[in-house]
Amino acid sequence: MNTLAEENYLKAIYHLSLSDANVSTNQIAAALNTKAASVTDMLKKLADKELINYEKYQGVTLTAVGKKIALQIIRKHRLWEYFLVEKLNFKWDEVHEMAEEMEHISSVELIDRLDKFMDYPKHDPHGDPIPDRDGNFKKHELKPIASLAVNEGGIISGVRDHSATFLQYLEKQQLTIGKKITVTEIIDYDHSMILQVEQTTTHISREVAKNLLIVI
């Protein structure tokens, strides 16, 4: 199998390649809190194992095999997050670090049984889709609240920022997954938005509106 470091690189490359097809050395270094020189060393090893396509100075993409491994790790991460929240009653801002460790437990049988135990959840506590055992998942169309006009709305279904502070803020404002929201006003000056959230009214900054995702 692959080492812990290799798994973390593949996962980071996968996530980064969602926004940029070609992932750069510096992007990876930033994501993994390491130095560009270290990344270059590892990229060579991953290329030798044919898990990434790598040309010096040109950035990387995952091979089919590399992508599959990355998706298995993400599957494990998200299933464990679901377990921690739904079975052990952790809050959604508390589970990331633990899942970072748990995603490296190797047994496939274990994760399939965990999936069954929880009745095959489709999304983790932050709304991110959980790939099935073959790495497939359907990405529903998420858009940031910031992209809405007045009187438009939808169901809160995901976040772009997964930091604990952002999640805690949302929790406090009751802006959690599943809530129905409608934009009632957009302030010209700073593009902040006033939302109708079920019974109540909330005022959010553009920063927040950009990081909170809905499905229409």
Next chain:
Amino acid sequence: MNTLAEENYLKAIYHLSLSDANVSTNQIAAALNTKAASVTDMLKKLADKELINYEKYQGVTLTAVGKKIALQIIRKHRLWEYFLVEKLNFKWDEVHEMAEEMEHISSVELIDRLDKFMDYPKHDPHGDPIPDRDGNFKKHELKPIASLAVNEGGIISGVRDHSATFLQYLEKQQLTIGKKITVTEIIDYDHSMILQVEQTTTHISREVAKNLLIVI
């Protein structure tokens, strides 16, 4: 915290020190499938961290701190084994390897919540006691069936050999935790024993009788 290797050494030393107060380099090497030279290196590191008492050529004992860490790891191992068997329906001979990985998940809060989720089990699927969060557990008096005389008996409550092949054999013979057994005959020639196990009669070798433990 401690590295994975350090944790495995502490755990191995703990287990070995149950039979020998002073644990030798070679015993540790055998337990961890490594070489004596590697063990010596690690013993120096653990001694520097004051997790073991180590005098060259004299073997080692755990310090109070080292023992506490070892017991936390064993607590985690056994709770995860219980989870795998009771919640995910694995068989008792399938869980050891998975728990070997899971025992290194660091969060104490996680393991305490897992403990609560399962309603504070006292024993793992093999009958071994699960230490509480402070490392305490009461060891009930287990004795091998081999030590019994005719007409004596008890409740199967543990195993000395944790290998999958032994556990599978016991499963097939219905010699599982909780079963009440009585010795009906001991064969002089090979010290094998005939047992009454609930409704049925089973013949076991001395080898098996030495590795199957009961409480009277």
Next chain:
DNA sequence: ATTTATTTTTAGACAAGTCTAAATTTTTTA
């Protein structure tokens, strides 16, 4: 009580993964 055998430690080496500093390539900008 020496010699022999066993156990343990030391010395030196290696792989994985990381780092800093310097060199090289690519990109940007004037």
Next chain:
DNA sequence: TAAAAAATTTAGACTTGTCTAAAAATAAAT
């Protein structure tokens, strides 16, 4: 399009944990 800036790679070093081979210490045996 040449010079400056930014990004990337190379070179060499360090740590952790492991190994083999040789040396040293302890235990066993004649």
